[in-house]
Amino acid sequence: MLNTANQALPPEGGSLNHNIPILQLVGVGKDFAGGAVRAVHGASLSVRAGEILSILGPSGCGKSTMMRMIAGLEDPTEGDIRIAGRSVLGLPAHKRNVGLVFQSLAIFPHMTVWQNVAFGLRMKQTPKAKITAKVNAALETVQLPARTFAQRLPGQLSGGQLQRVALARTLVTEPALILFDEPMAALDRRLRDHMAVELRSIQKALNIAAIYVTHDQETASVMSDRIAIMNSGQVVQVGTPADIYRRPSNRFVAEFLGDVNCLRARSQPADQTDRPGSLILGGAIGDMEAGTLEQELFFRPEHVLLQIRRKSPDDIAGTIIDVQFASGLFNWRVRLSDGQELVARTTSDLAGAGSGTAVWVQVSPDNIFTPQG
Amino acid sequence: MRRSTSLIGMQRCEALIVTCATAVILGIMLLPIVAVILISFTPSSSIGFPPPGLSLKWYAATYDMLFGHDADLVRLRESLTTSISVAGLTAAICCFAGVPAAYALVRLSFRGKTLFNELVELPIIFPAIVLGIALLMIVSALPFDLGIFQLVVAHSIIALPFMIRNVAAALQGLDPALQEAANTLGASPLRAFGEVVLPLIRNGVVSGILLVFVLSFNEFTLSYFLYTVDAFPLSIWLFQKANTTIDPTIFAVSTVVILINVLVILVVDRIAGENTSNKLS
Numbered sequence A: 001m002l003n004t005a006n007q008a009l010p011p012e013g014g015s016l017n018h019n020i021p022i023l024q025l026v027g028v029g030k031d032f033a034g035g036a037v038r039a040v041h042g043a044s045l046s047v048r049a050g051e052i053l054s055i056l057g058p059s060g061c062g063k064s065t066m067m068r069m070i071a072g073l074e075d076p077t078e079g080d081i082r083i084a085g086r087s088v089l090g091l092p093a094h095k096r097n098v099g100l101v102f103q104s105l106a107i108f109p110h111m112t113v114w115q116n117v118a119f120g121l122r123m124k125q126t127p128k129a130k131i132t133a134k135v136n137a138a139l140e141t142v143q144l145p146a147r148t149f150a151q152r153l154p155g156q157l158s159g160g161q162l163q164r165v166a167l168a169r170t171l172v173t174e175p176a177l178i179l180f181d182e183p184m185a186a187l188d189r190r191l192r193d194h195m196a197v198e199l200r201s202i203q204k205a206l207n208i209a210a211i212y213v214t215h216d217q218e219t220a221s222v223m224s225d226r227i228a229i230m231n232s233g234q235v236v237q238v239g240t241p242a243d244i245y246r247r248p249s250n251r252f253v254a255e256f257l258g259d260v261n262c263l264r265a266r267s268q269p270a271d272q273t274d275r276p277g278s279l280i281l282g283g284a285i286g287d288m289e290a291g292t293l294e295q296e297l298f299f300r301p302e303h304v305l306l307q308i309r310r311k312s313p314d315d316i317a318g319t320i321i322d323v324q325f326a327s328g329l330f331n332w333r334v335r336l337s338d339g340q341e342l343v344a345r346t347t348s349d350l351a352g353a354g355s356g357t358a359v360w361v362q363v364s365p366d367n368i369f370t371p372q373g
Numbered sequence B: 001m002r003r004s005t006s007l008i009g010m011q012r013c014e015a016l017i018v019t020c021a022t023a024v025i026l027g028i029m030l031l032p033i034v035a036v037i038l039i040s041f042t043p044s045s046s047i048g049f050p051p052p053g054l055s056l057k058w059y060a061a062t063y064d065m066l067f068g069h070d071a072d073l074v075r076l077r078e079s080l081t082t083s084i085s086v087a088g089l090t091a092a093i094c095c096f097a098g099v100p101a102a103y104a105l106v107r108l109s110f111r112g113k114t115l116f117n118e119l120v121e122l123p124i125i126f127p128a129i130v131l132g133i134a135l136l137m138i139v140s141a142l143p144f145d146l147g148i149f150q151l152v153v154a155h156s157i158i159a160l161p162f163m164i165r166n167v168a169a170a171l172q173g174l175d176p177a178l179q180e181a182a183n184t185l186g187a188s189p190l191r192a193f194g195e196v197v198l199p200l201i202r203n204g205v206v207s208g209i210l211l212v213f214v215l216s217f218n219e220f221t222l223s224y225f226l227y228t229v230d231a232f233p234l235s236i237w238l239f240q241k242a243n244t245t246i247d248p249t250i251f252a253v254s255t256v257v258i259l260i261n262v263l264v265i266l267v268v269d270r271i272a273g274e275n276t277s278n279k280l281s
Helices: A063-071 A113-123 A128-141 A159-171 A189-206 A217-223 A241-246 A251-256 B002-040 B057-067 B074-107 B113-125 B128-141 B149-172 B176-184 B189-218 B221-226 B234-244 B249-280
Strands: A023-032 A037-047 A052-056 A078-083 A098-101 A177-181 A209-214 A226-231 A234-239 A261-267 A279-281 A293-299 A304-307 A316-326 A329-336 A341-346 A358-363
Touching: A023 A063, A037 A063, A037 A078, A037 A209, A052 A063, A052 A189, A052 A217, A063 A098, A063 A177, A063 A209, A098 A159, A098 B176, A113 A128, A113 A159, A128 A159, A159 A189, A189 A217, A209 A217, A217 A241, A226 A241, A226 A251, A234 A241, A234 A251, A261 A341, A304 A329, A304 A341, A329 A358, B002 B249, B057 B074, B057 B249, B074 B113, B074 B149, B074 B189, B074 B234, B113 B149, B128 B149, B128 B221, B149 B189, B149 B221, B176 B189, B189 B249, B221 B234, B234 B249
Parallel strands: A037 A234, A052 A209, A052 A226, A098 A177, A177 A209
Antiparallel strands: A023 A037, A023 A078, A226 A234, A261 A279, A261 A293, A304 A358, A316 A329, A316 A358, A329 A341
8 A cells, every 4th residue: 555655755764863753644545445535645744742623624624633633543545644753554553652642532430530641651550659649730830739639530620720620631641742623612602712822831841742633723824833724625725823814725715714705806917007917906996908817805804995995006995894803903805996896804993984984995916815726 | 282282182082092002012021931930939838829918938949949059959060050051151252242243244345245244143043943953963963072062162153143233332322433543543454453443342241251151141042052971051951840840939940040130130221322422421
C-alpha cells in the first residue's frame, strides 16, 4: 500500500532531529466498503513539536477518520503516516504512543479518577512510586487536586471535571502527540471557550504537539497555531487562522470560516484607467467597456467601509434595507445601485441611519479575495 | 362537560377490563404452582385438592430420601447431584463460548456475520424433540460413553443463545470508545478487554450464567432422550416417580425445585436492575 511518494522523499534522519515534524501525513487515503466510500484521500499534513493544529471541517468530511488513522484505530488504504520521522503503518494503537481524547471522553466508569489517570502508566509497567508521583502531577496540571478528587468515581463529576480527567489521563503517559476529537462539543459555549484557552496554555507549557479536530471554527481559531480545512475527504487549505480567514483558497473555505460577501464585478484592463488593473463593481460606476472580464469578488462584512457622505470617486452608492444589532456590532444590509446586496459590519450606528438611508460603500482592494472554485 | 364525564367513565371501564384480564391470566399461570406447593403440605398420603390439613410429613420424607441410606431412595440424591453438575458445567461452557461469540457479533465485522447470527438463534426455535432424536443418534454411534457430558453438550446447544443474547445486550450498551481509549493508553486488545470491557459487562455475564444454569436444571425433553443410568437428572426422576407412584413426595421435591428457580430469578432481576441504574447515573 506504500505509494511511490515515499521513495521520492529524502531518507529518514535521526528521530530527535528538530527539523523533522512530530507527525507527517503523506498522501494518506482511506476507503471503506472495498473502495465504494472514499472517506479520506491524498491528505498531507505535518505537525511540529509544540504546535497545535486544528483539523476543521463539516461533519462527514473525514476528519475523524483521519484522526483515527493517526491513533492507529484504523489503517489507511494508501499513503504513509510518520511519527518523529518513522513510519507507523501496521503499528497497533497501543504501541504508537499517540494520546487521544475522545468526543465521549471515554472515562472508565468503573474506576476512580486516580485509577483512570494511572491506567496508562500501569499498562506501561511503571513502578508504583513513579505512578503516584506522575498521577499527582497530572491531576495538579489539570487543576483537579488529588486530595479532593482522586477517590471519586466518574459519575460524581461534572462535564468540565470529566474533561480534565480525560486530559490528565492522556498527558500522564507523555505521548509524542495528543489528538483531541471535539472533546468539548458537549460543554456549553462559555465553559468551552474557557477550556479551550486552558487547554492551549497547558499544551504550550508542556510543549506537546497536538491536533484538535472540530467543526467549530471559533474554537479552532482560538486554540490553534495553524488550521487545516477539510472538505469531502480532502485537505483543502492549511495556514494560520488569520491567513485562512483573510485569504481563503476557495469559496467553501471562505464561507466555512465566517460571513462573506460575494459580488459580481468586471475587471478593467490596465490601459483603460489611471489605476492599473483596478476592479470595478459591476454596473456601479459609469458605463463598462465591452468585452471586459466578469469575476466574483469576496470580502468580509467587517472590511466594508460604510459612510453617509461620499469621500472618494471610487465609492459606490447604495441604500440600507435592514439593520441588526448583535454582539456589540451593527450588521447593515445594503442594496447597491445595480441591485446586488452586501452586508457591512460596523461598531458605529452611522448617526442613527436606518432602513432607506442612502450610503456610500468602499472596500479596500487589500481585503478583497478572488478564490478559485 | 358531559363529554369529559363520559371519557372518565370510559377510562374507568378500560381500567376495570385490564385489571380483570390481568387477574385471570395471572391466576391461570400461578394456579398450578400454588396447587403443587399446597399439596406438598398435605398430611394424607393421597393427592387431593385442597389438602385436608397441613403437615411437613413429605418434606421429612424428602429429607430422608436425600440424606438417608436406603438404597432405593439414594436415586433422588444422585439425580439432584447430576442435575446440579450438568447445570454447572453447561453454564461454564456457555460462558466460555458465549462471551467471545457475543463480542464477535457486536464489535467485529466479518463475512457471514448475518448467517452466524441466525445459526446462533436457531436452537431457540428448533424443536427440542428433533434435536433430541438427532443427538441420541450421534451419541449411540460414538464408540465411547460420554457420561453426563452427553447431557452437558445437549443443554449447551439450547442454552447458548440465551447466554449470547444477555452478553450481547450488555456489550451494546457499552461505548466502543472505552476500549479504544484503553488501546491508545497502551493496553493491548486482550488487556483492554480484561481491564475495561469485562468488568463493565460483568452483570450481563453473571445473569447469563444463572439463566443458563436454570434452563439446564429444568430441562426435560433433551434429557429424556439422552439420560442413562449414570446420567440421571432430577427432571427425569420426577417424571418417572410421577409415572409410577403418585405420592406427595414429588410435590415436596417440586416445591424445592420451584424455590431454587425463584431464588435464581430474584438474583437475576436484582443484577439487571443494578445494570440499568448504573447506566442511568
